[in-house]
Amino acid sequence: MPELNDNFFGKVYEVVRQIPYGKVTTYGAIAKVLGTVRSARMVGWAMNASHNLEDVPAHRVVNKKGLLTGKHHFDGTNLMQQLLESEGIEVKENQIVDFQKHFWTPEMKL
DNA sequence: AAGGTGACCGGCC
DNA sequence: TGGCCGGCCACCT
Numbered sequence: 001m002p003e004l005n006d007n008f009f010g011k012v013y014e015v016v017r018q019i020p021y022g023k024v025t026t027y028g029a030i031a032k033v034l035g036t037v038r039s040a041r042m043v044g045w046a047m048n049a050s051h052n053l054e055d056v057p058a059h060r061v062v063n064k065k066g067l068l069t070g071k072h073h074f075d076g077t078n079l080m081q082q083l084l085e086s087e088g089i090e091v092k093e094n095q096i097v098d099f100q101k102h103f104w105t106p107e108m109k110l
Numbered sequence: 111a112a113g114g115t116g117a118c119c120g121g122c123c
Numbered sequence: 124t125g126g127c128c129g130g131c132c133a134c135c136t
Contacts, residue, residue, distance in 0.1 A: 027117075042132055044118060046134095073117055
C-alpha cells in the first residue's frame with residue numbers, strides 16, 4: 001500500500017508538483033508551507049527521495065540564492081540547467097538569472 | 111535505541 | 124554577494 005501523502009515527503013512532493021511551468025521556488029518556501037521553516041534541510045532530503053519519482057520537478061526547486069545546488073544530484077551535470085532553460089529560465093554558472101522574476105511560492109497558489 | 115547525515119536558512123562580519 | 128557558524132527535524136543504518 002502506497003503511503004505517500006502520509007509522510008513528510010509526500011507533502012513536499014505535492015507542493016513541488018504544483019509548481020507552474022517556467023517557475024521556480026525555494027526550499028524555504030516549501031518548508032514554510034509545510035510548517036517547518038526551520039527544517040528546510042528536510043525539504044532537501046525529500047527531494048533526494050523524490051529523485052525516484054518522475055512527477056516531481058525537482059529542477060524547479062533551488063536554494064534561496066537561486067543556485068542550482070541540487071543539480072549535482074541529477075542524472076547528468078547540466079541536465080537541471082537544460083530543463084530550466086527549456087522552460088524559459090536563464091541559468092548562468094549554476095545560478096538562475098532574474099531569479100526573483102521566476103520565483104514562485106506555494107503561498108501564491110493559496 | 112542512538113548517532114550521523116543532509117539538494118538549507120538566517121544572522122553576522 | 125560571499126564565507127563561517129549554529130540550529131533544526133526527519134530519515135537511514
